[in-house]
Every structure is written in structure tokens, then in C-alpha cells.
Amino acid sequence: MLMNQMETALINSPPRRWLQRWYEVPWLRRLGGTLPADARVLEIGCGPGYGTRLILDQFGAAHVDALDLDPAMTARARRRLTKYGDRVRLHTGDAADLYTSIGATDAAYNAVFDFAIVHHIPAWRDAVAEIARVLRPGGKFYFDEVTARALARPTYRLMFDHPTDDRFTADQFRTELERHGLYVGDRWRAPIGGDYLIGVATRREVTRQP
Numbered sequence: 001m002l003m004n005q006m007e008t009a010l011i012n013s014p015p016r017r018w019l020q021r022w023y024e025v026p027w028l029r030r031l032g033g034t035l036p037a038d039a040r041v042l043e044i045g046c047g048p049g050y051g052t053r054l055i056l057d058q059f060g061a062a063h064v065d066a067l068d069l070d071p072a073m074t075a076r077a078r079r080r081l082t083k084y085g086d087r088v089r090l091h092t093g094d095a096a097d098l099y100t101s102i103g104a105t106d107a108a109y110n111a112v113f114d115f116a117i118v119h120h121i122p123a124w125r126d127a128v129a130e131i132a133r134v135l136r137p138g139g140k141f142y143f144d145e146v147t148a149r150a151l152a153r154p155t156y157r158l159m160f161d162h163p164t165d166d167r168f169t170a171d172q173f174r175t176e177l178e179r180h181g182l183y184v185g186d187r188w189r190a191p192i193g194g195d196y197l198i199g200v201a202t203r204r205e206v207t208r209q210p
């Protein structure tokens with residue numbers, strides 16, 4: 001679901017960039033570490049591309065496929081990321097269907113990043129299934145999410161547009177990850193009493209039946 005005008009302005013603002021750089025990224029690095037030198041990464045809901053820059057510079061990704069549903073956001077990200085050349089590929093499409101959107105095959109990525117986007121997707125469980133599908137065994141899912149608790153607050157409902165059915169608590173999100181073989185363990189935090197959720201999951205090795 002696309003953002004309304006107010007959220008778009010907020011996402012394009014210096015305070016959003018400050019939060020992402022000085023709070024979210026340090027926590028994600030603490031919980032999940034950086035990436036191997038040749039890591040191929042997918043970022044879903046890249047917005048204006050500031051997070052993509054941090055994935056390249058602070059996590060050490062070799063290459064990032066960055067995807068957003070909103071072509072205006074993809075265009076903004078393209079301008080921001082020009083200097084990285086062919087280390088970044090930008091796509092417009094839906095994170096709940098990564099094959100149609102970007103032709104993503106199974107086990108194609110070492111890591112997937114979600115900076116506050118899955119709560120925007122009506123079929124968020126499909127997005128989780130897609131993330132698990134495109135991650136290699138041992139690959140990492142870095143997530144930073146807004147839970148049903150925050151979305152139900154009057155300020156959120158007044159200021160922003162989000163899907164209202166079937167939103168998730170921190171526990172429900174982690175349970176859905178586990179159901180798709182994305183192991184979280186104790187690598188998560190739920191700040192502000194559970195309004196937000198930040199963590200890292202590892203794609204389990206696929207065990208073959210004899």
C-alpha cells in the first residue's frame with residue numbers, strides 16, 4: 001500500500017535519515033553483524049534509497065537489488081544512488097511477489113533488508129514467504145517493523161494510511177518468520193513497549209529427507 005502525503009514527507013526528511021543511521025542500523029549490526037564481501041542483497045520497500053546506501057556502506061554489501069511499489073520513490077532512490085553504478089539495481093514492483101516483480105529465483109540472496117515496509121503490505125504473510133524463498137540457507141533477514149500496537153494508536157491512524165486487517169504483533173511476526181524457516185532466537189528487540197520490532201533472522205539449512 002502506498003504512503004499518504006504526510007508519511008511520504010516524513011520518510012523523505014532528515015529526522016527519518018537520522019533514525020535509520022544512528023538507531024536502526026547500529027541495532028541491526030549489533031544483532032546480525034555485517035555481510036560477507038561478495039554479498040548479494042535485496043532491499044524491499046527501499047523508499048528514497050537512504051537505507052540502500054547504508055546497506056552498501058555500513059553492512060558492506062557488494063550488490064543490492066532495491067525494490068519499491070512507488071515509482072516516484074524508485075526515481076528518487078535512483079538519483080541518490082547514482083555514484084554506486086552497477087552495484088545497485090532499482091526496481092518498481094510488489095514485495096509480496098518477487099518473481100513477477102524482479103524475477104527473483106529461489107535462494108538468490110545472502111541477505112534481505114526490510115526497513116519498515118512489511119506492515120504496509122496487505123498480504124504480509126506472502127511477503128514473508130517470498131523473503132524466505134529468495135534467501136540462501138544461512139542467509140539473513142534484517143527487519144525493522146511497526147506492529148499492530150503502534151498502528152492502532154490514534155496519532156498513527158490520523159496521520160498515516162495503512163492496511164487495517166490482519167496486522168501483526170511482535171510475537172505474530174516472529175512466529176510467521178519461524179513458520180517459513182527464518183530463525184530469530186533472541187536476536188530481536190521490541191522498543192516502546194512493543195510498538196516497534198527490530199531483529200535479524202537466519203534462513204535455516206534445508207534438511208533433505210532420506
Ligand SMILES: C[S@@+](CC[C@H](N)C(=O)[O-])C[C@H]1O[C@@H](n2cnc3c(N)ncnc32)[C@H](O)[C@@H]1O
Pocket residue numbers: 001002003011016020044045046047048051067068069070073093094095096114115116117120121
Ligand atoms: C514506511 S516507508 C519505508 C521506506 C524506507 N524503507 C525507509 O525506511 O525510510 C514504506 C515503503 O514501502 C513501499 N511499499 C509499500 N508497499 C509495498 C510493496 N507491496 N512492495 C514494495 N514496496 C512497498 C512504500 O512505497 C514506501 O516507500
